[in-house]
Amino acid sequence: MTTKQRTIYAGLVDETLAGQQVTLKGWVQKRRDLGGLIFVDLRDREGIVQLTFSDEFSAQARQTAEKVRSEFVIAVTGTVSLRADSAINPKMKTGKIEILVHEATILAESKTPPFDIEDGVDVNEELKLKYRYLDLRRPEMQKGLVLRSKIMLSTMRFMETNGFLNIETPYLAKSTPEGARDYLVPSRVYPGSFYALPQSPQLFKQLLMGAGFDRYFQIARCFRDEDLRGDRQPEFTQLDMETSFMNQSEIRDLVNRWVAQVMSDVVGAKVDPAKFPILHWQEAMDRFGSDKPDLRFGIELHDLSGIMKQTDFSVFTSAIEQGGFVKAIVAPNGSQHFTRKMIDAQTDYIKRFKAKGLAWVKYNNGELTGPIAKFLTAVKDQLVAALSLKDGDMVFFAAGTFSVVSDTLGYLRKYVAEELHLIDENKWDFAWIVDWPLFEYSEDFGRWIAAHHPFTMPNEEDLHYLDDDEDPHKAHAQSYDLVLNGYELGSGSIRIHTMDIQEKMLKALGFTPEKAEQAFGFLLEAMEYGFPPMGGIALGLDRLSMLLAKKDNIREVIAFPKNSNATEPMTKAPSRVSEKQLQELGLRVPD
Amino acid sequence: MTTKQRTIYAGLVDETLAGQQVTLKGWVQKRRDLGGLIFVDLRDREGIVQLTFSDEFSAQARQTAEKVRSEFVIAVTGTVSLRADSAINPKMKTGKIEILVHEATILAESKTPPFDIEDGVDVNEELKLKYRYLDLRRPEMQKGLVLRSKIMLSTMRFMETNGFLNIETPYLAKSTPEGARDYLVPSRVYPGSFYALPQSPQLFKQLLMGAGFDRYFQIARCFRDEDLRGDRQPEFTQLDMETSFMNQSEIRDLVNRWVAQVMSDVVGAKVDPAKFPILHWQEAMDRFGSDKPDLRFGIELHDLSGIMKQTDFSVFTSAIEQGGFVKAIVAPNGSQHFTRKMIDAQTDYIKRFKAKGLAWVKYNNGELTGPIAKFLTAVKDQLVAALSLKDGDMVFFAAGTFSVVSDTLGYLRKYVAEELHLIDENKWDFAWIVDWPLFEYSEDFGRWIAAHHPFTMPNEEDLHYLDDDEDPHKAHAQSYDLVLNGYELGSGSIRIHTMDIQEKMLKALGFTPEKAEQAFGFLLEAMEYGFPPMGGIALGLDRLSMLLAKKDNIREVIAFPKNSNATEPMTKAPSRVSEKQLQELGLRVPD
Incomplete structure (x- = not known):
């Protein structure tokens, strides 16, 4: 079945080739048989072009075209011909031409196929994964993976230009006690012992700096055996980098330049990293209730504790008395939008943040209305001033501990912005969140854990908190997260590079x-x-691909993802294995 | 400990910077204290430069220099100064200058350190692996990994330029029955089920072609749980690629262009792919006794079966009677070189190829000498003519089956060439070996297995051999291996893309x-x-790195390799894990 060599992709043929002979190879998107004339839309990686078959051009080719059906793979040779004006399809990139076919195989x-090969097709996710090919x-799937490939290749070029060495680290590594659950790999040579698939190359890259490589990077697969969500997969890909002798702002500058290049190369967006906000963690939490704030819209948090402690509303006053806060956000001109039903649904939703209820008021014609308005009469003017309320605004309150209030309002500001269409979907809002707490309290573990990882360097002025007679949990870290449109894109830090500090850190973690x-x-x-002194960052390429492709699930930008049971329905992995394999292990x- | 920003790598300072101030950061290679003057060799990724400390430049800096020892990490600022003619060190890249230091931290x-940080150090391999950093x-280790990084980055550029998409395939995949032993990963969601780490992305890349991506590549980690040798590791890296609609020669041409670019970028060698020999597998075996012949030297095999069956030497005649062969190689001017002891050692060594002995003769002054010379008297003239023997030559014979004779003489020709220094170590001899048998008999499995893998397309004219009433083992394949200096660099093939042929193939493999x-x-x-019709290739980047770095073990070009027990002595992986981890699985x- 030897056929001529392809001369061009189907999707790239255009009017500049009129009169020329081309050979194309691809898939039949659809076929319309008008008797003497047969039209076939031929699809390949680059797009679709119309083929025209007629006895006038070749009886053999027309007979072949009679046999083809959707998704047949064919090779054709023909002449590019300008369409008559009336036949021009302005929606198709190739809509000004057709191919008059004189050879077809x-x-x-x-x-x-079990479903149509076209965008927006509404098919059960499991069926799509089973027939992933x-x-x-x-x-749209092709476009997502092409975009992802562009991110990878632009990244490689950037890293090379900036003197980074591409060094691979082991995937058969050692299980370590910190962090998420490891995937294990049984050893055959030492039955009962296991490798672990790395959750990140963190330790190896620090050792590479110790070995003097100065600038390392790797596009690394990482593995975590955790329960899955829309933006999590058992294996994921990060741009992992580490540098010696650079300080935090130098590293951020470097990443900024990477961001600018990738945004320009991949989506043609000009972003100006000089304008990326650098928010201290505390400020991000205070203003946006989130350590990965979406800055495409305002709706900041307002601390009303000072005002509310003057009221008789016991929900508020008791929260404040217990050391907590009352904060609020304003839904601009939202008083008509949010119905009782919507508020009830949100009241229910925010229980996951341990919020006890959702208090709100509406502000119309100079009056506050709503269930708790009566408690606020005395502070109305202070409230209106503090929140700069305008006629028609609505206010949502949260009361409780810092984390309950932050999580609740951090969530609600996004909900409100979406409901009121305040988010510009064409915006790319990057920000740096710096100066994180060194530790955070984990409800899951019931103890303090490293907010980033156990190798994060505390701020120099906080080093003393790690001493025996002080509270290590007060320390903040030389850490920096890159955020895009409310998603954490990457997380980095300066590392501990001396044994004395590292030992104190591990001790503070309970080792x-x-x-x-x-x-x-x-x-x-x-x-x-x-x-050497060192620092680095890891950037999530699945998530970046998802965001740049404007998808809402990373599965859409992964060729062969797992489903929410960590199963791959096409090949049916994981699967049972033979008794012999188990015995050997x-x-x-x-x- | 804030210090100034580094201005340049230590190894890159040269006389063009004389008089300028530089800030360097790196490791102390050695220190010589001459009292008033202290010299320190400072090392970083790019090389070594000499620092000079004196109270004349800075008393503080000189006092700091008094404290430093080998492998301390320091930051210095100083002035680049031309050395006096008598002090120039022509062996150092930076030997014309020194840095007069006025700040040091x-x-x-x-x-x-447990061993000296210098090239050619003679240290136990386990100790080196334990202190890998x-x-x-x-x-020399830095150089190897820098070279490897260059290969990777040059490769990425090549693939991008040629329209390949970089697509990642899963590492948590399915265990398949063909090939080597899989590494398994227990599933927590389905206890008793396992993922397998892929031995290659073969199936996924075929599915990507089925999905229409047309040109795919990936620098992919692959995993095989086999016993280790010098050029094998549990995990290894390959440049994996696949294309649709291209035939074998188009794919070889593409790979040739990659080879030319990488050789030029990485080692500055100009190779001409138009001159790469394309040898049929049978020809390679007949002439060189190997499917990965080293073509940097001659010493081809000669089939003497026709001549030897006329003799009375029963070892030869019985081999021929049983359908075997007698072949020989000539060690040019080797009759003085090879001692009895050397020959005995080789006789012993070749037993692994199932050779029953090593027959040889020397040719001096027109006479054959050696234990079997007396049997060859009648055919002496024929032998001399067939082998074009010259005075002083030595001949090694092998008798037996095709594979015994090929393996034995394939090995011996390399041994002879090394002994007689006939190999030009500066040569890069690439070759393609094509038209492989589709199947090979595996002594390990006791049955026929796929010579490449079960998805390899047979030659079109051999397709009928897969029919029920024919012998499938006669079929040859559309497969092509790339060989460099006697090492297999890569293995590729056109794939089966229709179910009917694939089913026949699996049946012939005993499925x-x-x-x-x-x-x-x-x-x-x-x-x-x-x-679609498709084909591709996978090229071993560990081995390529090893060859270009002129090393003889791939561990030298892998940052954190495993030892021969598949263990990593630094982190001590694999290791025992907690009872909780096992219970969850x-x-x-x-x-």
Whole structure:
């Protein structure tokens, strides 16, 4: 079945080629048989072009065209011809021309696909994953993966230009006690022992700096055996980098230049990193109730604790008495928009943030209305002034601890902005969140854990908090997160590079010296042999791809993702394996 | 410990900067204290430069220099100064200058390393792996990883320029029955089920072609749980690519252009792919006794079966009678070189190829000498003519089956060439080996297996061999291996893209329809939906890096390799894990 070499992609043929002969290879998108004339839309990676078959051009080709059906793979040779004005399709990139076919060969036949190969098709997710190779033929899926490829290639160019070495680190690594759950890999040589797939190359990249490579990067797969959500997968990809001797602002500048290049290369957007806000973590939480604030819109949080403690509303006053806060956001001109039903739904939703209820008032004609308005009469003027209320505005309150109030209002400001269409979907709002707490309290673990990871350098002026007689949880870190449109894109820090600080840090995390030695002994030892000051960052390429492709699930920009059960429905992984395989590994499993 | 920003790498300072101030950061290679004057060799990624400390430039800096020891990390600021003629060190890139230091800071101290940080250091391999971060500081190790990084980055540029999409495929994949032993990953969601780490992205890349991406590539990690050798690791890296609608010679041409670019970018070698020999597998075996012949030297095999069957030497005649061969190679002017002891050692070595002995003769003054010379008297003239023997030559014979004779002489020709220094170490000899047998007999499995993999397309004229009443093992394949200096660099093929041929292929490999469905059902089904003709190749980047760096073990070009027990001595992976981890996975292991 030797056919001529392809001369051009179908989707790239245009009027400049009129009169020329082309050879195309691709898939039949659709076929219309008008008797003497047959039209076929031929699809390939670059787009669709119309083929025209007629005995006038070739009887053989027309007969072949009679046999083709959707998704057949064909090769055709023909002449590019300008369409008559009346036949021009302005919606198609190739709509000014057609190909008059004089040779046609069927390269592969196709059964009728289980769903149509076209954008916006409404199909069950499991079916799409089972026939992923068909789902991926849809132009919007192709576009997403092409965009992702562009991000990767632009990134490689940037890193090379900036003197970074591309160094690979092991995927068969060691299980470490911190962080999420590891995926394990049983060892055959040492039955009962396991490798772990790395959650990130963090330790290896620090060792590479210790080895003197100065600038390292890797587009690295990372693995976490956690329950899945829309923007999580068991394996994910990050741009991982580390540098020696650079301080935080130098590293941020470098990442800024990467951002600017990728945005320009991939989506043609000119972003000016000099304008990226640099928010301290505390400020981000105070103003936006989030450590990854969406800055495409305003609706900031207002601390009303001072005003509300003057009221008789016990929900508010008792929260304040217990050391908590009352804060509010304004939904501009929202008083007509939010119905009782919507408010009830949100009251229910915010229970996940441990909010006890959703208080609100509307402001119309100079009056506050709503269930709690009667408690606010005495402070009305202060409230109107503090919130700069305008006629028609609506106010949502939250009361409780700092984290309850922040989480609740951080969520609600986004809800309000979406409801009121205040978000410009064409905006790219990057920001840096810096100066994070070194530790955070984990409800899951019931103890303090590292907010970033155990190798994050505290601020110099906070180092003393790690001493025995002080409270380490007061320390803030030399850490910096990059945020885009309310998503965390990346997380970085200056690292601890000396053993004394690292030991204190592990102690503050509850490691005994023995446990520290067992888990990180090699790192502590390495730090005794001249480790340079270092810092780096890891940037999530799945999430960046998702955002730039304007998708809302990372599965859309991953070729073969897992479903929410961490299963891949096409090949049916994971699966049972043979008894022999288990025996060689010394494993016993449930039947 | 804030210090000035580095202005340049230590190894890049040269005489063009004389008189200028520079700030450098790096490691102390060595220190010589001459009392008033202290000299420090400062090392970073790019090389070494000499620092000079004296009270004349800065008393503070000189006092700091008194404290530094080998492998301390320091920051210095000083003035670049031309050395006096008598002090110029022509062996150092920076040997014409020194830095007169007026500011110095110790950034990190170091204990005395367990071995010297310098090239050619003679240290136990396990110790080097345990302190890998120190071993990697040695200039030759740095050079190897820099070279590898250049290969990767040059490759990315090439693939992008040629319209390939960089698409990632899963590492948590499905265990398949063909090929080497899989590394398994237990599933927590489905206890008793396992993912497998892929031995290659083969199936995924075929599915990507089925999805219409047309040109795919990935720098992919691959995993095989096999016993290790010098050029094998549990995980290894390949440049994996696949194209639709291209034939074998188009794919080879593409790879040739990649080779030319990488050789030029990475080692500055101009290679001409038009001159790469394209050898049929049979020809390579006949002439060189190897499917990955080293073409940097001659010493071809000669088939002497026709001559030897006329002799009375029963070892030869019985081999021929049993359908085997007698072949020989000539060691040019080797009759003085090879001692009895050397020959005995080789006789022993070649037993691994199932050779029963090593027959040889020397040719001096027109006479054959050696133990078997007496059997060859009658055919002496024929032999001399067939081998074009010259005075002083030595001949090594092998007798037996095709594979015994090929393996033995394929090995011996390399041994002879090395002994006689006939290999030009500066040569880069690439070759393509094409038209491989579709199947090969595996002694390990005791059955026929796919010579490449089960998806390799047979030659069109050999397709009939897969029919029920014919012998499939006669078929040859549309496959092509790229060889460099006697190493297989890559292996590629045109793939089967229709279900009918794929089913026949799996049947010939001993798959029942049920087993085929269970293992590859998704692929067979995919082939029913318009799979394009496709082909690709996978190229070993570890091995390429090793060869270009002129190393003889891939561990030298891998940052954190495993040792021969698949263990990583630094972090001590694999290791025991917690009972909780095992419980969550439903696993039981030996104590």
